[in-house]
Amino acid sequence: MRSIKIKFAYRFLRSLNNLNRRRRITDGESITTRRRRYHMVKTAAYASMASAVGSKRAWSRALLSKIRNNRRNYKIRRESSSSSSSVVVKVKKPIIQNPSKAEELEKLVPGGETMDFCSLLDETAHYIKCLTSQVQIMRSIVQFYESSSSSNDQRY
C-alpha cells in the first residue's frame, strides 16, 4: 500500500501542477471556471489513484475507462453540441446474494455492476484501502498548502 501511496502522490501532484499551469493561460475567474477547476482536481485525484493501482484491479480499470469516456463525451459535446447521439451501454446484472445491500454497494464501487458477489467484496476491500490513502494524502497536501500560504510572509 505504501508504494501505491507514493505513486498516487506523485501522479496527483503532477496533475495539480499541470492544472495550475493551464490556469495561468485563462485569466477570468467566473463561477463556471471555479466549478470546472474543482471537477478537474477531483477527477485528477481519482484518476491518479486508479492509475497508481494499475490495471490489475477491476475497480481501477472501470474507473479509468469511465474517466476516459467522460472526457471523450465532454469533447464530443463541446465540438457538436447539437447532435444528441449518446451511446448508453447497459450492462446485464449478475445474480447476487443479499440483493438490496449488494446493489447499493455495486453502485459505490467502480465497475461494481459487472462483478459477481465474491469479487465485489474483494474489490471493495481494496478500493476502501486505496480511498483511505487517497484521502490521507490529499489531506496532507491541503495542510501543506495552508501552512505554506500562511508562512509566506516570513519566508520572503
Next chain:
Amino acid sequence: MSSRRSRSRHSGASRSISEDQINDLVSKLQQLLPEIRDSRRSDKVSAARVLQETCNYIRSLHREVDDLSERLSELLANSDTNQAALIRSLLTQ
C-alpha cells in the same frame, strides 16, 4: 459455534461460491471499517451490517474527497507552492 444454515432458497446459480469464502471476505472487509472494526463484545457482526457500514464508509470517503478537492482547487488558485518541499514532507510521513 452454531452453524447457521444459509438461506438455500436462492437460485442455485451462485453455488460455486462457498459460504466460507464469503465469510472470509466479509470479515476482511470488517477489519477496514472504523465503525465496527473493534466490535469485541459480540464477535459476530452480521454480513448485512458489514455491507451497510461499508456503503456508509465509502460514501463518507467520497464526501471527503469532494471536500478536499474543493479546498485544493481554492488553494491552488491563490498560492504558489514549493513542490519539492511538499514532496519531501509527504515522503517523511
